[in-house]
Amino acid sequence: MKSLVLAEKPSVAREIARVLGCGQKHKGYMEGPKYVVTWALGHLVTLAEPEEYDPKYKTWNLEDLPLLPPKMHLKVMKETSQQFRAVAQLCKRQDISELIIATDAGREGELVARWIMELVHWRKPFKRLWISSQTDKAIKDGFSSLKPGKDYNNLYASAVCRAEADWLIGLNVTRALTTKYNAQLAAGRVQTPTLAMLMEREQEIQLFQSQPYWIVSADFGNFTAHWREQDAHDGRVWSRADADAIAERLKRANAKVDKLRTIEKSEPHPQAYDLTELQRDANKRLGFSAKQTSNVLQKLYEQHKLVTYPRTDSRYLTSDMVPTLRGRLESIAVGPYAQLARKLVRMQLPITKRIVDDSKVTDHHAIIPTEQFVNLSALTNDERRLYDLIVRRFIALFYGPYRYDETSVVLAAGKDRLYAKGKIEKDKGWKEIYQLASNASSQDDENDDDSDDSVSGQGNADRQPSQLLPPLVLGQALPVKQEKVRELRTLPPARYTEATLLTRMEKHSLGTPATRADIIEKLLGTDTITRTQNKLMPTGKGKQLIEIVVTELRSPDLTAKWEQELERIAKGKGDPAAFMKNVRQQAAKWVSEVIAVSKEYKPHNLTHSRCPECEKPLLEINGKRGKSLVCSDRECGYRRSAEPTLSNMRCPQCRKKMEIKDGKAGKFAQCKPCNVIEMLGDKQGGKVNRKQNQKLIEQFSDNTSLSNSLADKLKAALEKQSEK
DSSP states (O other), rough: EEEEESSSSSHHHHHHHHHHHOOEEEEEEOOSSSEEEEESSSSEEEOOOGGGGGGGGGSOOOOOOOOOOOOEEEOGGGGGHHHHHHHHHHOOTTTTTEEEESSSSSSSHHHHHHHHHHHOOOOSEEOOOOOOOSSSSHHEEEETOOGGGGGHHHHHHHHHHHHHHHHHHHHHHHHHHHHHTTSSOOOTTHHHHHHHHHHHHHHHHHHHHOOOOEEEEEEOOSSSEESSTTTTOOOOOOOHHHHHHHHHHHOEEEEEEEEEEEEEEEEOOOOOBBBBHHHHHHHHOOOOOOHHHHHHHHHHHHSSSOBBOOEEEEBBBOOOGGHHHHHHHHHHHHHHHGHHHHHTTTTTOOTTTTOOOOOOOOSOBOOOSSSOOOOOGGGGGGHHHHHHHHHHHHHHTTTEEEEEEEEEEEEEEEEEEEEEEEEEEEEOGHHHHTOOOOOOOOOTTTTTGGGSOOOOOOOTOOOOOOOOOOOOOOTOOEEEEHHHHHHEOOOOOEEEHHHHHHHHHHHHTTTTTHEEEHHHHHHHHSSSEEEEEEEEEEOOOHHHHHHHOHHHHHHHHOOOOHHHHHHHHHHTOHHHHHHHHHHHHHHHHHHHHHHHEEEEEEEEEEEEEOOTTTTEEEEEEEETTTEEESSSTTTTTTTOOOOOOEEEETTTTOOOOEEEETTEEEEEEEETTTTEEEESSSSSSOOOHHHHHHHHHHBBSOOGGGHHHHHHHHHHHHHHHHOO
């Protein structure tokens, strides 16, 4: 008899098959003397669509809502149905005695396998392979200690609840909004509160009024001190006259050392990465989006086998891993890490509660390197840079704290007080790891995750630059060489980057480490938010969507409560039936609220062009293949690609008319086939106002009328004529 092994992806299945000695390759599976290894292609099974409950739901009607099927049905996904049939055939084989679930060791992986089992009516025994890395050793060890499948029933129940809740909330509210306002408007239990956070920040920025303030400093030759009213004051002076008066007093005064204090400070090493922290760091240091980090990390885990399981929410390791740590350090002691890691291999590793804590690890430990031999030249540039972050963070775990002496001095100058701080480094500790790193030259901002929770516009007035102080003694007199008055302005709160948004999502328990990147991508993909130079902000559509969506769905509180309940269900402490009853009640309530609201929605991307079929205005949509024009009436469904605006300028190489484009440095003309670019008008990169824009179009373009409704009608008529 043989065991059937179900992996999540073909690449993982191939590796497992190789380790298990399954050399016979067949279509859809691999076979050996003891095992048959097959795979899903991500999800093979999903929740049924509304029209599969009743064909009338194919047409979206407000009166059909809410859709609350008493029992949710499953269906085979059309695009991967061939592989499902292959798996189903293997499940029916008489020589297969048991199933081994080898999908990703997490909530989604469990769902992938269990839904397949449900549709093939699996009734034989099943076991679970639960591993945290894809190395040969991890696979062999995992197969020698397989877990009973039923141990993960609670995890499966939690996964089903999450999937059904997303279907019921997302589908009902999205259909209600879309049909009521005749526009593509999507909502969801996680994406809507996330959008609300971005909108809230945008409103803070819009309402913010910048104010001038002044800071006064005194130059003593070999160091600078800043004026403050008292110890707790931030040093800002809100009137120019007051600042000048302070400077005038300092000019005439002799300063005297009034207080002098030196204390030893230390910063412990940063903790190992969980997925959210790594996405945050990669966004800050490498400019990666959260989704990009997830994709690159998956390759490091699955293809190169260099890191442990990525979708973890823990920043700790377990005690049973301690004997493997030296081996991991030996494996990564190559290239730029050789010297740093070998230093540790020769000594006793300091294992503290900051590194190893079994009570802080649930399903998976923190992301660290595996014991796999590293060939850095086999990695792409992005893989190399992300791997660098993980390796350096891992090595830093075993280095001592960064220690320095901080001297603070208070100088009395008449009735005024001047403050200065100096820093003398005693032991670089873990910062040595980052000193020579090209992509992370400083980790001083390690905990400076977020301007997010800082006071609006505070700036850095109260943060004094680090400097070397000369030897000083109490009572010492020091002449003020020069006094300075600097004018600054309060700043609005910063727009979210993906790093700061991930921090907020984590803080409010919105989504899980595995789903947060997809939520951000979904908001970008539905044109609800936009990303400009790493900053995220709502679009006109997003701003209106938040106005018309139900108030309760905007708040992260309910979603966070649900996420916590899903965690309790996964641990066997929650009640799935009660959870789903609550979700159904909420879905029904929110649909009725959407129907009752009397607000207006105006598409933000309306053009002056009209649909040649129904006369309604066309919308300009940004898609993967460029811009397209779509009828604003969903029922009509007319769509065509937006034509490039041609200029009167001719390409110097092929003599064809060049297209007018918008770029970071302003408008430019481009001939795509020849890759020739010439700047137009505004070369300084400033914003072109509407009048300038119109002038440029009139000056350079001879087809501006192409997008009017008459041209559209003629074009549509010609197309119909040619079809006949």
